[in-house]
Amino acid sequence: MIDKSAPSTRDKPRTPGKARLREHVMGWLFVGPFGIVFLALLIAPLAYALYLSLFQKKLIGGTSFVLFDNYVKAFTDPSFLSGSWFVIRFSLVSIPLQIIIALAMALILDAVTSLFARFSRLMIFLPYAIPTVIGAVMWGFLYSKSFGPLSDLFGLFGATPPDFLGGNLIFYGLVNIVTWQWAGYYMIILYAALQGIDPALYEAARMDGAGKWQIALRIKIPLIAPALLLILVFSLIGTLQFFNEPQILRSLAAGTISPDFTPNMYAYQQAFALANFNYGSAISFALGGIVFVGVYAFLFFTRKRRSFL
Amino acid sequence: MTNARSRAGVRRRPQRHLPLQVLLGFLVVYFLVPFWWVIVNSSKDAPGLFGGGNTLWFADRIDYLGNLQQLFTYDNGIYGKWILNSTLYAFAGGIGATVLAVMAGYGFAKYRFAGRRFSFALVLGALMVPATALVIPTFVMFSEFGLTNTIWAVILPSLLNPFGVYLMHVYARDAVPDEILDAARADGAGEIRTFLQVAFPLMRPAVVTVLLLSAVASWNNYFLPLAMLSDNRLFPVTVGLGLWQGIASANNAGSTSLWSLIILGALVSVVPLVIAFFSLQRHWRGGLSVGGLR
Numbered sequence: 001m002i003d004k005s006a007p008s009t010r011d012k013p014r015t016p017g018k019a020r021l022r023e024h025v026m027g028w029l030f031v032g033p034f035g036i037v038f039l040a041l042l043i044a045p046l047a048y049a050l051y052l053s054l055f056q057k058k059l060i061g062g063t064s065f066v067l068f069d070n071y072v073k074a075f076t077d078p079s080f081l082s083g084s085w086f087v088i089r090f091s092l093v094s095i096p097l098q099i100i101i102a103l104a105m106a107l108i109l110d111a112v113t114s115l116f117a118r119f120s121r122l123m124i125f126l127p128y129a130i131p132t133v134i135g136a137v138m139w140g141f142l143y144s145k146s147f148g149p150l151s152d153l154f155g156l157f158g159a160t161p162p163d164f165l166g167g168n169l170i171f172y173g174l175v176n177i178v179t180w181q182w183a184g185y186y187m188i189i190l191y192a193a194l195q196g197i198d199p200a201l202y203e204a205a206r207m208d209g210a211g212k213w214q215i216a217l218r219i220k221i222p223l224i225a226p227a228l229l230l231i232l233v234f235s236l237i238g239t240l241q242f243f244n245e246p247q248i249l250r251s252l253a254a255g256t257i258s259p260d261f262t263p264n265m266y267a268y269q270q271a272f273a274l275a276n277f278n279y280g281s282a283i284s285f286a287l288g289g290i291v292f293v294g295v296y297a298f299l300f301f302t303r304k305r306r307s308f309l
Numbered sequence: 310m311t312n313a314r315s316r317a318g319v320r321r322r323p324q325r326h327l328p329l330q331v332l333l334g335f336l337v338v339y340f341l342v343p344f345w346w347v348i349v350n351s352s353k354d355a356p357g358l359f360g361g362g363n364t365l366w367f368a369d370r371i372d373y374l375g376n377l378q379q380l381f382t383y384d385n386g387i388y389g390k391w392i393l394n395s396t397l398y399a400f401a402g403g404i405g406a407t408v409l410a411v412m413a414g415y416g417f418a419k420y421r422f423a424g425r426r427f428s429f430a431l432v433l434g435a436l437m438v439p440a441t442a443l444v445i446p447t448f449v450m451f452s453e454f455g456l457t458n459t460i461w462a463v464i465l466p467s468l469l470n471p472f473g474v475y476l477m478h479v480y481a482r483d484a485v486p487d488e489i490l491d492a493a494r495a496d497g498a499g500e501i502r503t504f505l506q507v508a509f510p511l512m513r514p515a516v517v518t519v520l521l522l523s524a525v526a527s528w529n530n531y532f533l534p535l536a537m538l539s540d541n542r543l544f545p546v547t548v549g550l551g552l553w554q555g556i557a558s559a560n561n562a563g564s565t566s567l568w569s570l571i572i573l574g575a576l577v578s579v580v581p582l583v584i585a586f587f588s589l590q591r592h593w594r595g596g597l598s599v600g601g602l603r
Binding site: 022023024025026027028029030031033034035037038041042044045046048049052105108109111112114116117119120122123124125126127129130131132133134135137138139140141142147149180184237240241243244247248251252254264267268271272277280281284285287288291292295 | 326329330332333334336337339340341342343344346347350358408409410412413415416417420421422423425428431432435437438439440441442443444445446447448449450465466468469471474500504525528529531532535536547548550551554555557558559568571572575578579582583585586587590
């Protein structure tokens with residue numbers, strides 16, 4: 001590909017032939033080492049996963065080429081379908097919740113400028129520094145019937161404590177963990193975007209008689225729309241791959257979280273517990289497909305506002 | 310970071326909205342509860358933990374030292390090994406990924422080479438690839454080369470950080486003026502020297518951020534080492550604690566002492582991160598906001 005069409009990152013006139021050649025060579029020297037890692041650890045595994053997913057291993061007859069049979073199997077497999085449905089439902093509930101909380105916190109922290117507000121900002125962001133696994137372990141303790149505080153707290157009022165590790169409530173137990181883990185991170189991104197707004201705009205709006213709410217809704221939120229979209233996309237990619245938290249809570253919530261709870265857990269089980277790498281790869285790829293479709297559908301519907309990436 | 314507020318010169322007087330501050334107070338309590346629970350309960354021994362005392366307050370007998378000693382001597386001090394492994398993976402993966410990302414980001418931003426647009430589009434596309442989709446095929450590939458169950462199985466995949474390349478590209482494009490580079494070249498400095506002595510110092514804030522983000526990503530990694538490693542002496546602390554938790558839940562009655570180890574283990578594993586977080590918070594925020602500010 002010749003870069004005639006490339007947008008110019010530099011405004012200087014085109015340099016003569018020998019210097020151009022040197023620019024090609026130096027560019028590739030700088031990008032090359034990453035390029036090798038990119039090819040070896042991203043392109044190659046993806047290609048290999050695609051290749052693996054086209055084969056089936058049978059006890060009798062060994063490995064055979066089956067084209068898309070694994071995908072047909074995946075998209076008719078109740079385990080994969082229910083897992084996919086779970087992560088989609090989970091995204092629909094947890095992502096708006098996290099973003100609304102993060103946005104509210106960012107707006108509050110943008111409006112309140114006290115020492116305590118600065119302290120709160122740091123504390124709300126702190127869970128982001130904690131590995132998701134450790135976060136899930138910690139919340140597992142809090143949910144636990146044997147040593148969690150829930151039974152004490154509800155005991156005070158003579159009520160039965162909710163069991164966030166069982167039955168229907170596990171969904172909300174997981175929503176809570178994810179919100180705790182990520183809301184602070186999203187808040188920081190939105191807060192930084194809010195801080196970048198020129199306050200002269202607020203002055204102008206006040207002159208026109210706009211109140212605090214109107215300024216927040218009509219000026220602040222529209223201006224940080226790109227940042228909102230960015231975190232929406234990142235949280236969508238992350239949530240569809242849900243694995244760590246349910247995997248960790250599995251040992252505590254025996255019976256509630258099955259090994260095929262999310263597509264990623266199902267792929268892990270197929271590959272590493274059942275040594276069925278072909279079907280595991282097909283599930284990974286199918287999940288990747290769902291992520292791609294989800295993200296691009298989302299970007300398509302919001303393309304007018306897209307100004308990041 | 311530049312602050313538009315002070316730049317514009319209309320700095321408002323401090324706002325101390327009381328109801329909002331109270332609301333913030335509740336939020337802070339929510340976000341700190343898990344930490345508080347772990348701090349309090351890691352002071353208890355097994356009977357104190359299951360004895361039905363107050364779960365949100367210290368036991369009568371506070372025994373951090375005894376618990377710490379138990380944590381670091383249990384199973385021939387395997388916990389200490391896990392912490393060291395996590396440190397190794399975080400540093401090796403973090404430094405390697407950062408070096409690659411800084412070079413590539415600079416290359417993409419400052420050289421117009423053939424294939425630049427196409428390769429950069431590939432890098433951006435890679436941001437959308439679910440990282441976990443790569444784990445299974447990488448495992449199969451690595452097992453062909455006999456690399457699974459070695460430290461390389463964890464370190465090599467963490468060298469790949471497309472987001473770091475994207476961040477460095479944005480930063481190098483905006484913070485390193487072409488005029489300075491051309492001036493250095495006109496003075497006879499080679500391309501490598503120009504990069505190391507002129508561009509690199511200008512890019513340093515973003516370099517620190519990328520280093521921090523990649524090191525933390527390696528430290529937090531769970532799925533990859535869980536899949537790659539079977540020898541528990543190679544485990545990072547995340548996988549190790551997950552293993553202990555599985556064992557403790559599987560035989561609830563027989564392993565009450567393991568629970569107190571897990572609680573203290575969770576606390577100890579978080580301490581280095583919290584220290585890094587507080588001492589380097591400026592750099593965290595700087596990098597995180599790049600994506601949002603544009």
